[in-house]
Amino acid sequence: MSVLRSDWLTQGPSIPAFERAxxxxxxxxxxxxxxxxxxxxxxxxxxxxxxxxxxxxTTPITFLxxxxxxxxxxxxxRFVDVDAETGLMSVEALQAVLEDDIERNIKAVLPVHFAGxxxxxxxxxxxxxxxxxxxxxxACHAIGSWYxxxxxxxxxxxxxxxxxxxxxxxxxxxxxxxxxxxxxxxRVPELASRLKLYRxxxxxxxNLLRCDLALDSEGVLNxxxxxxxxxxxxxxxxxxxxxxxxxxxxQLDNSLEKRNKLAELYRESIAEAFPDGSVRPxxxxxxxxHAYHLFVIQIEFDKxxxxxxxxxxxxxxxxxxxxxxxxxxxxQPYYANRYNLKPGDFPQSEQYYSRALSLPMYPxxxxxxxxxxxxxxxxxxxxxxxxx
Ligand SMILES: Cc1ncc(COP(=O)(O)O)c(C=O)c1O
Numbered sequence: 001m002s003v004l005r006s007d008w009l010t011q012g013p014s015i016p017a018f019e020r021a022x023x024x025x026x027x028x029x030x031x032x033x034x035x036x037x038x039x040x041x042x043x044x045x046x047x048x049x050x051x052x053x054x055x056x057x058t059t060p061i062t063f064l065x066x067x068x069x070x071x072x073x074x075x076x077x078r079f080v081d082v083d084a085e086t087g088l089m090s091v092e093a094l095q096a097v098l099e100d101d102i103e104r105n106i107k108a109v110l111p112v113h114f115a116g117x118x119x120x121x122x123x124x125x126x127x128x129x130x131x132x133x134x135x136x137x138x139a140c141h142a143i144g145s146w147y148x149x150x151x152x153x154x155x156x157x158x159x160x161x162x163x164x165x166x167x168x169x170x171x172x173x174x175x176x177x178x179x180x181x182x183x184x185x186x187r188v189p190e191l192a193s194r195l196k197l198y199r200x201x202x203x204x205x206x207n208l209l210r211c212d213l214a215l216d217s218e219g220v221l222n223x224x225x226x227x228x229x230x231x232x233x234x235x236x237x238x239x240x241x242x243x244x245x246x247x248x249x250x251q252l253d254n255s256l257e258k259r260n261k262l263a264e265l266y267r268e269s270i271a272e273a274f275p276d277g278s279v280r281p282x283x284x285x286x287x288x289x290h291a292y293h294l295f296v297i298q299i300e301f302d303k304x305x306x307x308x309x310x311x312x313x314x315x316x317x318x319x320x321x322x323x324x325x326x327x328x329x330x331x332q333p334y335y336a337n338r339y340n341l342k343p344g345d346f347p348q349s350e351q352y353y354s355r356a357l358s359l360p361m362y363p364x365x366x367x368x369x370x371x372x373x374x375x376x377x378x379x380x381x382x383x384x385x386x387x388x
Contacts, residue, residue: 018242019183021249026143027159028166028185030192033242034199037140037169039235040182041069041110044136044165046232047184047194050075050107057097058110058138059089060328060349066110066138067329077339078106079330084348085283087114087296087356091123098131108134113142115282115325116259116291118157122149125162135162140169141293143176144256148287157291158185165191170241174293175255176248178241202232258363259292262370266295266359269374278303279377294325295361298352304381308357314380320373323358 015033023031034040050056052074058066059082067077080093089111098106109128111119121137128135139145139157146156158166165188170181186192197204203226208214214225237245267281274280278300284290301308308324315322328349330341343350359373 012239014239014242014246015237018237018246018249021246022168022183023159023185025249025252026166026185027156029187030189031183031185032192032195032199033181033183033237033245034195034235035182035237036180036235037138037167037171037174037182038065038069039199039233040167040169040184041065041136041138042072042233043195043198043235044167044184045069045073045075045108046198046230047165047191048108048134048136053105054107055101055105056108056110056136057094057106059112059114060330060346061087061114061326061352062112062138062329063140063326064329064332066112067335069110075107076105077335079335079341079346079349081346081348082114082352084352084355085298086117086285087282087352088112088117088119088285089124090348091120091127094124095127098127098133101131104131106131106133108136110136110138112138112140113145113157113291115296116141116145116293117282117284118142118145118147118288118290120285121147121155121157121160121162134164136165136167137163139166140171140174140182142291143168143174144252144289145291146289147285152287161187164188165195170245175252175291176245178237178244178248181237181241181245197230198232199235200232201234202228202230204229255363256289256291259361260290262361262363262365262367263290263292263295265367265370266374269371270297270377273374273378279381292361294358296325296356296358298355299357299381300355306381306384311357311377311380315376318376320376321360324353324356325358326353328353 019031019033050073054075055078056070057078057080060079061082070077080097081090083090111124113119125135142157146154148154165184165186168183170176170178184195205226208227280298282296312322329335
């Protein structure tokens with residue numbers, strides 16, 4: 001409310017206040033806020049100066065924007081497969097693609113902390129160092145998650161040394177909702193400066209080239225003066241959004257704790273209902289704290305003789321919303337045509353997708369909601385009906 005009464009609705013003090021709070025929360029040295037997760041990904045590509053002739057690597061199991069950001073700057077996308085049981089980037093598949101890149105066109109890898117679970121960043125970063133490429137992790141699902149390395153050292157996603165930039169989204173369905181919004185954290189100050197520059201049309205008041213225009217006769221900077229050296233965008237966040245985000249950050253731990261409890265309950269109930277594993281939640285890697293943006297299960301639909309669309313319809317009839325995250329991107333006509341990709345190219349991603357269903361997951365769910373969802377799932381799959 002104080003922002004609405006203040007002199008600033010955009011480009012005011014709430015932005016750096018939010019950035020400081022976010023950086024502090026994640027243990028990051030720099031945070032740059034922007035208008036969406038997609039904008040954050042685009043800014044990251046711009047800050048790395050990627051363009052035609054360059055390539056990035058990501059997985060097919062993510063939202064379109066993780067791949068699209070490379071195309072925004074004219075770079076190309078290489079996909080690597082996931083592990084079907086986690087939906088996370090396969091480090092072996094990444095290694096194979098990097099080994100194969102004789103011409104060294106690959107400049108960055110974008111692992112996705114899918115559903116909220118941290119990907120294997122220490123291993124990915126080690127490979128990235130070996131091949132001298134940059135790591136930009138997509139943590140749009142995973143704010144507040146963390147992982148431990150082999151020596152049991154804990155690293156918070158977005159504040160860890162195993163990435164050059166980490167991207168977040170504050171879209172309404174995410175943990176921190178501020179209408180729309182995004183951010184990038186980085187430990188590299190030069191990247192933070194470039195991100196800020198591209199966020200605001202490339203306008204700058206430092207490192208000026210035209211001192212004759214910039215300074216008055218006493219050598220003082222003219223108050224209206226700015227220069228543009230690079231082509232930037234308007235990817236600014238408003239002060240209203242930043243103020244909302246800052247207050248929501250204080251709720252994050254609580255919300256993650258609730259999501260983890262709900263997930264535990266789902267796991268227990270599903271294991272009890274389907275002890276043969278024909279329905280199973282995505283596997284969780286050791287030593288990670290999951291942010292549970294999504295709760296994805298794998299269903300062996302053919303065993304039950306029922307199609308996924310039918311399961312979703314029946315859930316809907318019982319008042320329960322489910323979703324599928326995501327159609328593998330290499331099968332999207334744009335990418336399939338551009339890179340001549342076809343079904344079968346990324347078998348783990350396709351297997352994951354063929355079995356995936358996202359069950360309701362938000363902190364407002366109660367224990368009885370979880371039992372009801374699993375009970376419905378049992379009814380639909382085993383008895384082909386909905387109980388009301
Ligand atoms: C993994 C992932 N990356 C990027 C984005 C883009 O974020 P935004 O919707 O804030 O542009 C999303 C949004 O759903 C996402 O899920």
